[in-house]
Amino acid sequence: MTTIPALDITELRKTYANGVEALKGVSLTVQPGDFFALLGPNGAGKSTLIGILSSLVNATSGDARIFGVSIRERRSEAMALIGLVPQEINLNQFEKPFDICVNQAGFYGIPRALAAERAEKYLKELQLWDKAQHQARTLSGGMKRRLMIARAMMSEPKLLVLDEPTAGVDIEIRRSMWKFVSGINAAGTTVILTTHYLEEAEQLCRNIAIIDHGRIIENTSMKSLLSKLDVETFVLDLAATPSALPDVPGVRLSMADAVTLEAEMSRDHDLNSLFGALSRAGIMVRSMRNKANRLEELFVRLVENGKAA
Amino acid sequence: MNAQGRLVAFNTIARREVMRILRIWTQTLLPSAITMTLYFVIFGRMVGSRIGDIEPGIGYIDYIVPGLIMMAVITNSYGNISSSFFGAKFQRFIEEMLASPTPPWVILSGYVAGAVLRGLIVAIIVLAISLFFTRIHLYHPFVTLTTILLTAIVFSLAGFVNAIFAKKFDDIALVPTFVLTPLTYLGGVFYSVNALGSPWKEISYANPILYMVNAFRYGLLGTSDMPLGWAYAVMLGFAIVLTALALYLIDRGIGLRS
Numbered sequence: 001m002t003t004i005p006a007l008d009i010t011e012l013r014k015t016y017a018n019g020v021e022a023l024k025g026v027s028l029t030v031q032p033g034d035f036f037a038l039l040g041p042n043g044a045g046k047s048t049l050i051g052i053l054s055s056l057v058n059a060t061s062g063d064a065r066i067f068g069v070s071i072r073e074r075r076s077e078a079m080a081l082i083g084l085v086p087q088e089i090n091l092n093q094f095e096k097p098f099d100i101c102v103n104q105a106g107f108y109g110i111p112r113a114l115a116a117e118r119a120e121k122y123l124k125e126l127q128l129w130d131k132a133q134h135q136a137r138t139l140s141g142g143m144k145r146r147l148m149i150a151r152a153m154m155s156e157p158k159l160l161v162l163d164e165p166t167a168g169v170d171i172e173i174r175r176s177m178w179k180f181v182s183g184i185n186a187a188g189t190t191v192i193l194t195t196h197y198l199e200e201a202e203q204l205c206r207n208i209a210i211i212d213h214g215r216i217i218e219n220t221s222m223k224s225l226l227s228k229l230d231v232e233t234f235v236l237d238l239a240a241t242p243s244a245l246p247d248v249p250g251v252r253l254s255m256a257d258a259v260t261l262e263a264e265m266s267r268d269h270d271l272n273s274l275f276g277a278l279s280r281a282g283i284m285v286r287s288m289r290n291k292a293n294r295l296e297e298l299f300v301r302l303v304e305n306g307k308a309a
Numbered sequence: 310m311n312a313q314g315r316l317v318a319f320n321t322i323a324r325r326e327v328m329r330i331l332r333i334w335t336q337t338l339l340p341s342a343i344t345m346t347l348y349f350v351i352f353g354r355m356v357g358s359r360i361g362d363i364e365p366g367i368g369y370i371d372y373i374v375p376g377l378i379m380m381a382v383i384t385n386s387y388g389n390i391s392s393s394f395f396g397a398k399f400q401r402f403i404e405e406m407l408a409s410p411t412p413p414w415v416i417l418s419g420y421v422a423g424a425v426l427r428g429l430i431v432a433i434i435v436l437a438i439s440l441f442f443t444r445i446h447l448y449h450p451f452v453t454l455t456t457i458l459l460t461a462i463v464f465s466l467a468g469f470v471n472a473i474f475a476k477k478f479d480d481i482a483l484v485p486t487f488v489l490t491p492l493t494y495l496g497g498v499f500y501s502v503n504a505l506g507s508p509w510k511e512i513s514y515a516n517p518i519l520y521m522v523n524a525f526r527y528g529l530l531g532t533s534d535m536p537l538g539w540a541y542a543v544m545l546g547f548a549i550v551l552t553a554l555a556l557y558l559i560d561r562g563i564g565l566r567s
Contacts, residue, residue, distance in 0.1 A: 016567065048567075054408040076310055076410040084408050090401035094332070099325075106321025107409035109314020151405070159373045 004192035006159050007053070012062035014214075016244035021046040024214040025062070030207070032067070032158075035185045036192045037205035038169050041303055045214040046194045048089060048162050054084040066159055080108060083157030085148045088166045089192075092120070097128055100136060101154050108155040115154065122150040123254050125180060131202040142173040149177065153184070159187045160184065161192045166200065178204060198299055202226070212303050233291035235272075236261040238286035246277040262291060310410045318411040319419045326423020330430070331394060331505050337389065337427060338434065341381045345435045349442045352499065363501060363530055374439045376498030377524040379460060381435045383493055383518065384485060386428035386461040391468035391481040392419050398472065403565065413559035417552070423463040428461035445529060452537065453528030459544040460521045464489075466551035473555070473564040492518045497526075502534045517543050 007030040053056030105115030315373030395405040496518030524540035527533035
C-alpha cells in the first residue's frame with residue numbers, strides 16, 4: 001500500500017508582476033509524520049513557496065497536493081488540512097488571544113463550544129492562558145509568536161507550516177516552543193519548518209530541503225546531509241597570545257583574535273597531533289568548542305556552490 | 310467545508326464585526342447621532358420653520374427625516390466595511406480568512422452582514438432622535454424595510470470593493486469624501502428634485518442615491534419624486550453587479566493575494 005505524501009509539490013513556478021521569478025520549477029515531497037526543514041538564504045523563495053501552500057500567493061504554474069488534495073483544484077479542502085504560522089506577525093492587535101483562537105476555529109467551521117475548549121487547551125500549553133483576555137497588542141514579541149502557533153493549532157491541521165517562528169525570540173521561549181512543536185509532531189502532525197537558526201533544524205528535523213534562487217539545491221535526510229561534511233572547525237581559547245603558530249600537517253590554524261585560535265581539520269583527523277604541536281610550541285589551551293553547528297557549515301557551502309555555478 | 314461549517318464561518322465573521330462596532334461605539338454609532346441631531350436642529354427646526362410645507366401636510370423637517378436616515382445608513386454601511394476590511398488587510402490578519410477553507414462568498418456575506426447591521430442600528434438611532442423633533446407615520450413598512458436593507462447592502466458592497474483596491478488609509482477616505490457625500494447631498498435629501506430646473510433635474514436622474522432616498526421617503530411619508538419600480542431596479546442592479554464584482558475580486562485574489 002502506498003502512502004499519500006503529506007505534501008507533494010510538482011514543478012511549482014511563481015513569477016511576480018514585477019518580473020521577479022521567485023520559484024523556478026520546485027518539486028518536493030514530504031512524507032506524513034515528518035519534521036521537515038526548508039532552508040535557504042533570504043530571498044531564496046521559501047516564503048513564496050509557503051505563501052502558495054497556504055493560498056496567500058497565486059502560483060504561476062505547477063501544483064501542490066496536501067495529503068493528495070490539490071490546492072489549485074480543491075483549495076477549500078486543501079486549506080482545511082494545513083495550518084500556517086507566518087513569518088510576519090499578522091494578528092488583529094485589538095482582539096484578545098482567546099477570541100483570536102476561537103475566531104480562527106470559526107473560519108474552519110469548528111463550532112464555538114469546541115473552539116473554546118481548544119483555545120483554552122492550546123493557550124495553556126503555550127503558556128498564554130493568563131494573557132487570554134488581554135488585547136494582542138499588549139503581548140510581547142515572543143508571546144505573539146506563541147499565539148500564532150496556538151492560532152494555527154485551532155484547526156488541528158495534519159500539516160503545520162512554521163515560517164521562521166522563532167525569529168527574535170529568546171532562548172528559553174524558543175526551547176519551550178520547540179518542545180511544543182516536537183510534541184505535536186510526535187502525536188502525528190507533519191511539520192515543515194523554515195528557520196535561520198540552523199542548529200534548530202539540525203536538532204529537530206529528520207529531512208531537509210535547501211532552496212536557493214527559486215530552486216531546490218538539496219533534498220535529502222538530515223543524517224545523509226550531515227555525513228557529507230568532511231571537515232570541522234574547532235575554536236580554542238588560549239591562556240595567552242602566542243608568538244607564532246606551529247605547523248601541524250592536515251590542520252589549518254588561524255587566529256580569530258589575540259587569544260582565540262581556530263583549527264580546521266578533516267573529520268577523521270586526530271586531535272592528538274594538534275594538541276602535541278601546541279604543547280611543544282608552549283601554547284596553553286584553556287577550553288575548546290565547535291566553531292558552528294555542522295548544518296550551518298554545509299548550508300553555507302551549498303549556497304556558495306550554487307552562486308559559483 | 311459543509312453547510313454547517315459555512316454557517317459557523319459566517320457567524321464568526323459577522324460576530325467579529327458586531328463586536329468591533331460595539332467596542333468602538335464612539336467611532337461607529339455616536340458620530341451619526343450627533344451629526345443628525347445638528348441637522349434636525351439647524352435644518353429642521355431653525356431653517357425648516359421658515360420654509361413651511363414642502364408638500365401639503367409635509368413640513369420641511371418631516372421631508373428631510375427619510376433623507377437623513379438614508380444618509381446615515383449610506384455612510385455607516387460603507388464606512389464600516391471599508392475601514393474594517395482594509396484594517397484587516399493593513400494588519401494582515403485578513404490572511405486568517407484567506408488561508409482558511411472559508412469560501413469567498415461567506416467572507417463577503419459575513420462582512421456585509423456586519424456593515425448592514427451597523428447601518429440599521431444607526432438608522433434606528435437617527436429615527437429615535439427624529440422623534441424628538443417630529444412625528445413619523447410609517448406608510449409602507451415593506452418598502453421602508455426593503456429600501457433600507459437594499460441601500461445598506463449596496464453601499465456595504467461598494468465599501469468592500471473600495472477596501473479591496475485600497476493600498477493606504479487615504480484610499481478608503483477618498484470615495485466617501487469626493488463621491489458619496491456630494492451624491493448624497495445632491496440625492497434629494499434636502500430638496501425635491503422636481504424643484505430643479507433643466508438640465509440639473511435630468512443630471513440628477515443619473516444619481517442612484519436619488520432613487521434610494523425617494524423610495525425610502527415613499528415608505529415613510531407616502532410621497533416620492535421617482536417611480537418605485539425604478540428605485541428597486543437601481544438598488545437590485547447595483548447589488549447584483551457589486552456582488553459579482555466583489556466575489557470575482559476575492560476569488561482571483563486581486564488586491565489580496567500576491
